[in-house]
């Protein structure tokens with residue numbers, strides 16, 4: 015019996031193989047993430063179980079891991095460094111990015127629109143060390159000159175650089191969110207006599223709320239994880255900042271700068287990896303939230 | 319002797335084109351006040367384009383150009399400096415119901431809120447009045463704060479009618495409103511329109527010839543961008559001096 019419906023032909027086998035390969039590719043992303051997490055956590059494990067004093071780690075502003083007699087592993091100043099730089103960056107880049115996204119999606123047409131989108135994608139592709147270089151050689155003297163301060167490598171510098179770095183991706187995602195709002199909404203509002211601005215404020219922005227929030231969150235995640243540019247532009251000195259002109263050190267920059275000089279397996283080494291775990295968890299949480307928000311938005315739209 | 323009603327709209331030499339393509343040529347017609355004016359014609363005859371020219375929606379459609387005159391109460395709509403105020407006087411109902419992504423109440427109060435009305439009592443009263451006039455009140459009065467998109471298609475279309483009424487327009491433009499609506503609801507909306515014409519002028523584009531026949535006082539027949547015939551609705555269906563194309567269309571021989 016060799017019925018037509020039992021014969022497995024070439025297409026059938028190719029389909030099977032393609033399916034298997036694609037499944038492997040998909041699953042490998044999960045495997046990578048899991049193994050990275052396991053690896054980092056394993057490196058931090060010794061420190062967490064033996065040397066870690068959670069209270070000190072989170073609330074002590076002293077980061078003195080290299081002291082022979084009395085090492086202190088307080089990350090508060092580093093957390094404050096990362097938070098202040100990221101916060102300032104968001105203050106700068108959220109309005110710019112949303113403005114740019116609104117302009118591209120609602121006002122720009124034809125060539126202008128295409129050119130703008132390409133330029134923004136190019137901005138997103140600038141390597142972070144180049145941004146750090148700009149912070150070091152352009153922003154630094156500029157800040158010294160304008161604000162008459164002795165040092166231009168500080169929260170302000172790093173915040174501006176990071177803001178400019180986060181803006182392109184935020185703009186792109188925000189623009190996608192605005193583009194997803196059906197034109198029929200705009201048309202209906204316009205037919206009721208809504209002005210351009212009323213349409214944007216009362217129809218487009220509320221409908222795109224989820225996507226816009228996700229864009230901002232992903233921008234925050236970007237700022238949080240950025241290392242090189244912050245290392246170069248922030249001054250890299252452990253400090254609880256009280257003004258934008260204070261130098262700070264970021265969590266990421268600390269790892270990058272110190273890991274190479276640390277003895278494998280030492281408490282200092284473990285402490286750096288514990289910072290890594292912390293960063294990983296925070297960015298993971300931010301991205302997950304952004305993702306859930308985007309999904310929530312899709313589901314809601316699906317009801318229409 | 320019956321006084322002739324004043325014309326609400328007078329269209330003179332109206333041309334519409336998209337880029338190089340002319341889709342409406344030299345349309346001349348009058349729409350008397352407080353009547354239902356029907357427009358029938360097969361697909362692509364330019365009916366929707368005609369409606370868009372009336373409240374200057376061409377200005378938001380890229381490539382759409384309009385020339386000729388649209389006189390509203392004797393004044394060219396193009397002479398209105400504030401196009402938003404013009405559009406507020408002309409309500410529009412689209413073929414597929416476009417519920418804005420908000421609650422039923424917010425949909426109806428969208429335009430008044432946009433114009434600065436904040437008084438809750440007056441907005442509530444407005445919501446009830448508009449929904450009643452659109453024959454939707456009884457069905458939704460207990461769930462005004464749920465999403466408009468949760469309503470059925472026919473209910474959503476009545477919601478857009480209620481919304482169009484929220485600005486007390488002089489003119490109501492309906493573009494094939496019954497495309498996504500069941501026959502029973504269509505009949506209810508038709509009854510609503512018959513009531514509404516006492517207060518406003520209605521332009522009803524429809525691809526259902528019989529709907530124009532049931533509702534319209536006067537009707538125009540559009541074909542390939544040309545207004546072939548315009549007159550009392552009955553004379554379009556029974557007149558002696560009709561254009562042969564009109565006869566073919568209303569008797570269902572093409573389109």
Ligand SMILES: Nc1ncnc2c1ncn2[C@@H]1O[C@H](COP(=O)(O)OP(=O)(O)OP(=O)(O)O)[C@@H](O)[C@H]1O
Pocket residue numbers: 336341359360361362363364365366367368379381525
């Ligand atoms: N935005 C646009 N850009 C370019 N051409 C358009 C546009 N809108 C309509 N047209 C063209 O104008 C012509 C008339 O279209 P219109 O929508 O006015 O016809 P209609 O009578 O409303 O048809 P239907 O009964 O299918 O709704 C069509 O050939 C159409 O392709």
Ligand SMILES: [Mg+2]
Pocket residue numbers: 365366367493
């Ligand atoms: Mg149409």
